[in-house]
Amino acid sequence: MTSLVLLEFNASGIKQPSRSAVAAAITLGEVHVMVAGVDLGEAAARAAKIPGVSKVLVAENSALDHAMAEPIAALLLTLAPGYSHLFAATTAVGKNVMPRVAALLDVQPISDIAAVVDADTFVRPIYAGNAMATVKSTDAKKVITVRAASFDPVAADGGNATIENLTVGDMPTLSRFVSAELSKSERPELTAARVVISGGRGMQNGENFKLIEPIADKLGAAVGASRAAVDAGFVPNEFQVGQTGKIVAPELYVAVGISGAIQHLAGMKDSKVIVAINKDEEAPIFQVADYGLVADLFTALPELAAELERS
Amino acid sequence: MKIIVPVKRVVDYNVKVRVKADSSGIDTAGVKMSMNPFDEIAIEEAVRLKEKGIASEIIAVSMGVAQCAETIRTALAMGADRGILIESDADLQPLAVAKMLKVLVEQENPQLVILGKQAIDDDMSATGQMLAALLGWSQGTFASKLNIEGDGLTVTREVDGGLETVSLRLPSIVTTDLRLNEPRYASLPNIMKARKKPIANMKPGDLGVDVTPRLTVIKVEEPPKRKAGQKVGSVAELVSKLRTEAKVI
Numbered sequence: 335m336t337s338l339v340l341l342e343f344n345a346s347g348i349k350q351p352s353r354s355a356v357a358a359a360i361t362l363g364e365v366h367v368m369v370a371g372v373d374l375g376e377a378a379a380r381a382a383k384i385p386g387v388s389k390v391l392v393a394e395n396s397a398l399d400h401a402m403a404e405p406i407a408a409l410l411l412t413l414a415p416g417y418s419h420l421f422a423a424t425t426a427v428g429k430n431v432m433p434r435v436a437a438l439l440d441v442q443p444i445s446d447i448a449a450v451v452d453a454d455t456f457v458r459p460i461y462a463g464n465a466m467a468t469v470k471s472t473d474a475k476k477v478i479t480v481r482a483a484s485f486d487p488v489a490a491d492g493g494n495a496t497i498e499n500l501t502v503g504d505m506p507t508l509s510r511f512v513s514a515e516l517s518k519s520e521r522p523e524l525t526a527a528r529v530v531i532s533g534g535r536g537m538q539n540g541e542n543f544k545l546i547e548p549i550a551d552k553l554g555a556a557v558g559a560s561r562a563a564v565d566a567g568f569v570p571n572e573f574q575v576g577q578t579g580k581i582v583a584p585e586l587y588v589a590v591g592i593s594g595a596i597q598h599l600a601g602m603k604d605s606k607v608i609v610a611i612n613k614d615e616e617a618p619i620f621q622v623a624d625y626g627l628v629a630d631l632f633t634a635l636p637e638l639a640a641e642l643e644r645s
Numbered sequence: 646m647k648i649i650v651p652v653k654r655v656v657d658y659n660v661k662v663r664v665k666a667d668s669s670g671i672d673t674a675g676v677k678m679s680m681n682p683f684d685e686i687a688i689e690e691a692v693r694l695k696e697k698g699i700a701s702e703i704i705a706v707s708m709g710v711a712q713c714a715e716t717i718r719t720a721l722a723m724g725a726d727r728g729i730l731i732e733s734d735a736d737l738q739p740l741a742v743a744k745m746l747k748v749l750v751e752q753e754n755p756q757l758v759i760l761g762k763q764a765i766d767d768d769m770s771a772t773g774q775m776l777a778a779l780l781g782w783s784q785g786t787f788a789s790k791l792n793i794e795g796d797g798l799t800v801t802r803e804v805d806g807g808l809e810t811v812s813l814r815l816p817s818i819v820t821t822d823l824r825l826n827e828p829r830y831a832s833l834p835n836i837m838k839a840r841k842k843p844i845a846n847m848k849p850g851d852l853g854v855d856v857t858p859r860l861t862v863i864k865v866e867e868p869p870k871r872k873a874g875q876k877v878g879s880v881a882e883l884v885s886k887l888r889t890e891a892k893v894i
C-alpha cells in the first residue's frame with residue numbers, strides 16, 4: 335500500500351499543511367509525494383528531505399504552474415493506478431483539485447479528515463465541527479484531503495528520498511491563470527502560526543486593526559478575523575477564520591471583539607488556549623475561552639501591548 | 646445562456662445541531678431547514694446575470710427528500726424560472742449528486758452551472774469540482790467575482806494567500822464564496838408568482854444513476870467539549886496567567 339501526497343510549496347519550502355498531509359499518509363505505510371509546476375529544482379530538493387517520504391515525483395510543465403485544477407487532476411489521474419491513497423491538505427489547492435481527481439476515478443472523496451482509523455476508515459468533522467463522523471469508504475482507491483490543524487506536520491528536514499522526473503503529456507487547456515493578488519506579510523501564515531490574534535466586528539474599522547499589530551509583533555502571531563470583519567472590508571478575505579475560512583489550532587488564540595458564532599468557533603475551537611476579549615459578558619465566545627476578559631477592546635488592546643512590552 | 650443552480654436543503658445555519666443518542670447521525674426532528682447559504686449566493690448571481698441580459702433561463706435543482714421542493718420554491722421566489730426535484734430518501738453523497746447533475750446538464754444544455762462552494766451540513770466542498778470533472782468542463786471555485794465575456798468567463802477566486810483570477814473557457818462550473826454577492830430577500834409578490842412556476846419531479850432511477858453511498862457512516866459523535874474557563878479581572882492578570890499558568894507566552 336503506497337500513498338501519493340500532492341505537495342504545495344513556495345520560496346521558503348514545502349508548506350506546513352502539506353507536511354500535515356504527509357503525517358496523515360505515513361500512518362498507512364509507504365509515501366511518495368509530488369511537486370508540480372515550473373522551476374521545481376528547489377521544491378524537489380526540499381521535498382526529498384521530508385522524513386518518511388521514499389520518492390518525490392517531479393512534474394515540470396508550464397500548464398501545471400499555479401496549481402490549476404484541470405491539468406493537475408488530469409496528471410494525478412495518470413499516476414493513480416500506482417497508489418492506494420491520494421492525499422492533499424485541505425487548502426484552497428487541495429479542495430480545488432482532489433474532488434476533481436476523485437470524480438475522474440469514480441471515487442467519493444473523503445474531505446478534511448481529522449483522524450485516520452485504518453486504510454478505509456476516517457474521522458471527519460461535519461456541521462461546522464459540531465459533530466465528528468467516522469466514515470468507511472467502499473471505494474477501491476481513496477482520495478483524501480487532510481485537516482492540517484489535526485495532524486502535527488512531519489519535520490521539514492531529515493529525510494533522503496529519491497527524485498524522479500515525470501514525463502508530462504498534453505494537458506487540458508480549459509482554464510488559464512490570469513493574475514494573483516497575494517498579501518505580503520512578514521507575519522507567520524495563519525494555519526502555521528503558534529499564536530493567532532483575530533479581530534471581529536467590534537474592531538469597527540480596518541484602521542483599528544493597527545491596535546493588534548504591536549501585540550502580534552511581540553508574540554510572533556498571525557492576524558486573523560471573523561467573517562463580519564472581512565465582509566465589512568476591515569481586512570482581506572484570507573484573514574477569515576471559521577467553517578468556511580481557515581481552520582487554525584494554535585497554542586494560543588486571542589479573539590478580540592468577536593461574538594463566537596458557531597461558524598467562527600468551527601475554525602478555532604481546537605486551539606490549545608483560547609483568550610477572549612469582549613465587552614459583552616454574555617458573548618458566546620466566553621463559553622469556549624480559557625481566559626475571558628470582559629473589557630472594551632479600545633482600552634484593553636493598548637494595555638495588553640504595554641504589558642507585553644514591559645517584560 | 647441557460648444556467649443551472651443546484652440548491653441543497655440543509656439544517657439552518659443558526660441551529661446548533663445535536664448528535665443522536667445512538668450515534669447514528671444528527672437529530673433533525675423539528676429542526677429548521679433552509680437553503681444552503683452558498684446556494685442562495687449562487688441563485689442571486691444567476692438572477693443578476695439574467696437581469697443583465699446574459700442569462701436567458703435559470704433552472705434550480707434540488708436532490709433529496711420531498712421537502713426539497715420548498716427549497717426550490719425559495720429559489721423560484723428569488724428569480725429562478727423553473728425547478729427540478731430529484732426525489733430520494735437515500736443519503737445522496739457528492740459523487741451521486743454530481744452524476745445526476747451531469748445527466749441533467751446533458752438534457753438541458755446550460756453554459757454555466759453555479760453551485761455553492763460547500764454544503765454547511767456535510768462540509769464536503771466537492772460537488773462542483775466533481776461535476777466539472779465528469780463533464781470535462783473548466784472550473785472556477787470559491788468565486789468572489791464573476792465576469793462573462795464572449796465565450797469565456799473570468800473568475801476571481803478566494804485562495805489561501807489572497808485572491809486569484811482565472812480565465813475559463815465556457816461551458817463552465819462556478820462555485821460561490823461568501824463575498825460574491827449579498828442574496829436578496831424574496832418579495833411577497835415574487836413569492837406568490839413562484840407558486841405558479843413549474844417544478845418537474847424525477848427519481849434517481851429516471852436519470853439512470855446508481856446513488857448507493859460510497860461512504861458508510863459508522864458513527865457520529867460529539868466533538869470533545871472544552872472545559873469552562875475563567876474570567877480575569879484585568880489585562881495584567883491575563884498576561885500573568887498566560888505566562889505562569891498556561892505557559893503559552
Ligand SMILES: Cc1cc2nc3c(=O)[nH]c(=O)nc-3n(C[C@H](O)[C@H](O)[C@H](O)COP(=O)(O)OP(=O)(O)OC[C@H]3O[C@@H](n4cnc5c(N)ncnc54)[C@H](O)[C@@H]3O)c2cc1C
Nearest residue numbers: 534535536560561562576577578579591592593598613631
Ligand atoms: C454560510 C456561512 C458561513 C460563515 N462562515 C464564517 C466563518 O468562516 N468565519 C466566521 O467568523 N464567521 C462565519 N460566518 C458568520 C457568523 O455566523 C457570524 O456572523 C460572524 O462570525 C460574526 O462575526 P463577529 O463575531 O465579528 O461579529 P458580531 O457577532 O457582530 O460580534 C461582534 C462582537 O464584538 C463585541 N464588541 C463590540 N464592540 C466592542 C468593544 N469596543 N470592545 C470589546 N468588544 C466589543 C460585541 O460585544 C460582539 O460580541 C458564516 C455565516 C454563514 C451564514
Ligand SMILES: Nc1ncnc2c1ncn2[C@@H]1O[C@H](COP(=O)(O)O)[C@@H](O)[C@H]1O
Nearest residue numbers: 651652708760761763764769770771772
Ligand atoms: N442534494 C443536493 N441537491 C442540490 N444541490 C446539491 C446537493 N448536494 C450538493 N449540492 C450542491 O453542491 C454544493 C456543494 O456541496 P458539497 O460538495 O456537498 O459541499 C452545494 O452548495 C450545492 O450547490
